[in-house]
Amino acid sequence: MTNAFWDKLLALFSWACALLLVGAVSVIIGFLVVKGYQTIHLELIFSTTRPLDALLFKQQVFDGLFPAMVGTLFLVVLSMGFALPVGLASGIFLAEYAPPRVKWIFSLLFDVLAGIPSIVVGLFGFSITIFLHHSFSDRIFPCLLISSLSLSFLVLPYIIRTTQISLESLPLQVRLTAPCLGATKLENIFLVLLPSSLSGIVSGIVLAIGRCAEDTAVIMLTGAVATAGVPRSIFSSFEALPFYVYYMASEYADPLELTKGYGAALILLILCAGLFVVAYAIKTRLTLKTPYRF
Amino acid sequence: MPFKEKLARSLFFLAAVLSAAVTLAVLGFMIALSLPVLKKAALWDILSAPWSPDHGQFGILAMIVGTLCIALFSLCISFPLSLGCALFIEVTRPGGPGKVLKKIVQLMTAIPTVIYGFVGVFLLVPIVREIFVYGSGMSILSASLMLGLLISPTMILFFSQSFARVPQSDLNAVDALGGNTVQKLWYVMLPHAWRGILTGIILSFGRAMGDTLIALMISGNSIALPSSVLDSARTLTAHIALIIAADFDSIEFKILFICGITLYGMTSCGILLARGLDRKPR
Numbered sequence: 197m198t199n200a201f202w203d204k205l206l207a208l209f210s211w212a213c214a215l216l217l218v219g220a221v222s223v224i225i226g227f228l229v230v231k232g233y234q235t236i237h238l239e240l241i242f243s244t245t246r247p248l249d250a251l252l253f254k255q256q257v258f259d260g261l262f263p264a265m266v267g268t269l270f271l272v273v274l275s276m277g278f279a280l281p282v283g284l285a286s287g288i289f290l291a292e293y294a295p296p297r298v299k300w301i302f303s304l305l306f307d308v309l310a311g312i313p314s315i316v317v318g319l320f321g322f323s324i325t326i327f328l329h330h331s332f333s334d335r336i337f338p339c340l341l342i343s344s345l346s347l348s349f350l351v352l353p354y355i356i357r358t359t360q361i362s363l364e365s366l367p368l369q370v371r372l373t374a375p376c377l378g379a380t381k382l383e384n385i386f387l388v389l390l391p392s393s394l395s396g397i398v399s400g401i402v403l404a405i406g407r408c409a410e411d412t413a414v415i416m417l418t419g420a421v422a423t424a425g426v427p428r429s430i431f432s433s434f435e436a437l438p439f440y441v442y443y444m445a446s447e448y449a450d451p452l453e454l455t456k457g458y459g460a461a462l463i464l465l466i467l468c469a470g471l472f473v474v475a476y477a478i479k480t481r482l483t484l485k486t487p488y489r490f
Numbered sequence: 491m492p493f494k495e496k497l498a499r500s501l502f503f504l505a506a507v508l509s510a511a512v513t514l515a516v517l518g519f520m521i522a523l524s525l526p527v528l529k530k531a532a533l534w535d536i537l538s539a540p541w542s543p544d545h546g547q548f549g550i551l552a553m554i555v556g557t558l559c560i561a562l563f564s565l566c567i568s569f570p571l572s573l574g575c576a577l578f579i580e581v582t583r584p585g586g587p588g589k590v591l592k593k594i595v596q597l598m599t600a601i602p603t604v605i606y607g608f609v610g611v612f613l614l615v616p617i618v619r620e621i622f623v624y625g626s627g628m629s630i631l632s633a634s635l636m637l638g639l640l641i642s643p644t645m646i647l648f649f650s651q652s653f654a655r656v657p658q659s660d661l662n663a664v665d666a667l668g669g670n671t672v673q674k675l676w677y678v679m680l681p682h683a684w685r686g687i688l689t690g691i692i693l694s695f696g697r698a699m700g701d702t703l704i705a706l707m708i709s710g711n712s713i714a715l716p717s718s719v720l721d722s723a724r725t726l727t728a729h730i731a732l733i734i735a736a737d738f739d740s741i742e743f744k745i746l747f748i749c750g751i752t753l754y755g756m757t758s759c760g761i762l763l764a765r766g767l768d769r770k771p772r
Contacts, residue, residue, distance in 0.1 A: 202672040210582045213574025214591050217646075220639055221598055224609045231612075285505030293499055294506070302506055304765065309513040311693075311761040313700025315727045316750045319734075320516045323523055323747075326738055349512050356509060382498050410602030413702035413727070417734050438604045445611045445707055461608045465601065472600035 225465070231455075232462035240459045241265065256425045261460055263426045267340075267434040270427060271415065272408045274344035279352050280401065286352075287359025287397075292385055303360075310353035318417030321346030325418065338419035341430040346414045351404040358400025362393035395479050402475035406468050412438040422447070437464045520754060524747035536748055541713045548745045552715050554752065556723035559716060560633050560705055561698040567638035568645060569691065575642070576649030581675060592650065598643040607707035610636045615708055624720045628710030631719045636704045641694040648693065652686020653679055689764045696760040700753065702727040726753050 242250050243260035250257045257263055286306075290299055321342050328336045370392055374384045390397070420439040427434040437460055444457030527536070531548070539549025575595065579588040610632060619627025656679050664674045680687075702725075710722025711732060724732075726749045733742055 199670045199672070203670050206577065206672055206675070207582045210574045210578035213571050214578040214583075214587070217571060217575050217639075217642060218591070218594055221594065221601075223613075224601075224606070224639075227609055227613050228605070282505045282508055285502045286509045289502035289506040293502055302510055305510040305513045307761050307765060308758050309509070309516075311696055311700070311757040312513075312516060313702070313727055313753050313757060315700070315702040315730050316516065316520070316753050319730055319746060319750045320519055322734065323519055349516075352509050352512065380495055382495050406600055410604070412602075412604045413731065416731060438602055441604045441608050442703060442707065445608050457608070461605055465605050468600045468602050469597065472597060476596075 228458065228462050228465060232458035235455050235459035236462060240456060253426060258425075261437070261440065261456070261463065263424065264435040264437045264440045264460065265463075266426050267420070267424075267436040268409055268438075270340060270434065271344050271347060271436055272405055274340065274430065275347035275351065275408050276401070276405060278345060279348035279355055279404070282348075283352050283355030284359055284397075287356045288363065288385060288390075290356065291360045291363035292381070292389070306353045306356050309349070310357070313413075314350055314411055315413040315417065317346050317350050318414040320349070321414065321418040336431075338417075338433065339431045340419060340427050340434045343415045343418040343420065343434070344430075346418050347408050347411060350411060350414060351407050354404045354407065355400060358403075359393075359397050362396030362400070363389055365396075366392055395481075399475040399479040402471055402478065406471040406475075409471070410438055410464065410468050412442050415439055416442065437467070517751075517754060520747050520751040523744065524751055527741065527744045527748060530741075533748075536745065540715075543742050548741055550726065550729070550745060550749055550752070552713050553724050553726045553729045553749065555715055556630075556705075556709070557699055557725040557727070557753075559630055559719075559723060560637060560709060560725055561695055563630060563634035563719060564637035564641060564698045565691065565695055567634055568642045568694065571638070572642045572645035572649060572690075573687075575646045576653060577675070579646070579650045580653040581671060581679070595643050595646050599647075603640060603701060603703045604707075606636045606640050607703040610704060610708040618720075622720055625722065626710060628708055628722050629720045630709060630716055630723050633705050633709035633723075634719070636708060637698050637701060640701060640704060641697050644694040644697055645690045648690025649683075649687055652683040652690070655686070656682040685767050689767050692760045692764045692767075696757045699725075700727065700757055702731055706731050 238247060239260075241247075241257075241261045243257055243262075245255050245257045245260065245262075249255040250260075250262050286302075290302055294302060322338065325336060325338050325342050366389060370388065371384075374388045375381070379387070415436055416439055419433045420436045421433045422435070422440070422443045424433045424435050441457060441461045441464060444453060444460065448454045448457060536549055537554065538551050539547045541547065541549055541552055575591060579592050579595075582588075583591075614632050614636060615627040617627075618629060618632045619625070622631075660678050660682070661674060664678055669677070705725040706728040709725065709728065711724045711728055712722035713724055714721075716723040730746050730749050733746055737743060
């Protein structure tokens, strides 16, 4: 065999793989778009309720996606509320304070945490609920609070990792300038290091939001249900978009419900892809617009 | 001022300890809650018996086999595909088309797993049923195909990253000696990049084992031991999701913690392996 033959074969193989992958993804997205685009209008979300009444929580929406979307929004806000402060602080500790050996142990534990399957995190959240139910109050059930806590465990390692990496990849000049001028370590971190690594950290946070919005395994074990309406408090069960999609795929009663499933799946896909694009834009935009070049 | 510094330092440290405690708390809960079951039945019985609660048998062998089958099979599908795509990005078409493919692959990481499951139920399963005319179409094959697509971005990004780290001077040397692309790949790039490739394989295997929704929605969830790829199977993750509604005090429910600890153990081993590979000097 000549060498050129093998080269051509390699090129052919890589082209075939690339086309196959892109083809498969386009089929998946295309299938959802073709089946779902007709269902996407206000009625899918608000059903027969007036949108303004629903948005002001004056009136419950039945048969619409609105409660599921609000549920997902609450879930994201709450779990990021838990995960962000702890994650950012841990990342700062790992990057700026931890001695090598401590850093090794912590990053090992965070890597393991990142690898735990989400259903196991959900099972953990569920068993905490049972534990609380037995030992404190029998009014504690799987609810929005437990779900968002469990979700925050799931995204914690991502936030820690992106914070740590963004801080560590800053050039030495940036790191040393402020201390040379007399700044303390804390001033250096908050006034120089964090602002300079903001784009990396923020895009990591947006990706973590995406993970919160898409995860189904955790919430199906910790309080997501098919019909709950807009959650009244953090101790009530709730609806969520990904759970709605899962539920429709297995339990749909008639073709009309199924088309709503397609609509919900398409909305979820657009939401997650949108978050990804935002994260990407933040990363490139902020990097490009940084006034100082090092 | 020094007080403020100290306070901040201890707050940061506290946060790190808190996050690390979550990892250990999950492990601790799983162990503590599976102990009562292990007192009643030997671990070996649980790992080897069939699952039939009506006859008092609570073995999870079929689920372990199901998990490994689906994860392995999806790896077999995804590995050649991912290698080809990584080669496309870094070696054969590193310019425009490669960059476009890389963007698409990165975008793929944002697709929710429930979407793969949903499309699997309504598009892939009927196709598999029509082609093979066997069962409902909910099978190891369907789940592995979708799962293969789910894990391919992880693999492709890892592979292309480790190809990109091969020193340019080595590649120039091959060109100067008149070597062709295949020789460059075989004698220079693979020996340099095999650690990264192996790390990518291990991590995506962990992802395939840990995924719940795809297996739950399209593998059929049968509790029998699968005998072919067209058989339906149940994974450990799907088992947890399906049994969770059972009574808290029943043995069925308590077995879930054994499932959980098995999954925890398998994925942690993968992480440790991957870290070990990554740490060695190149």
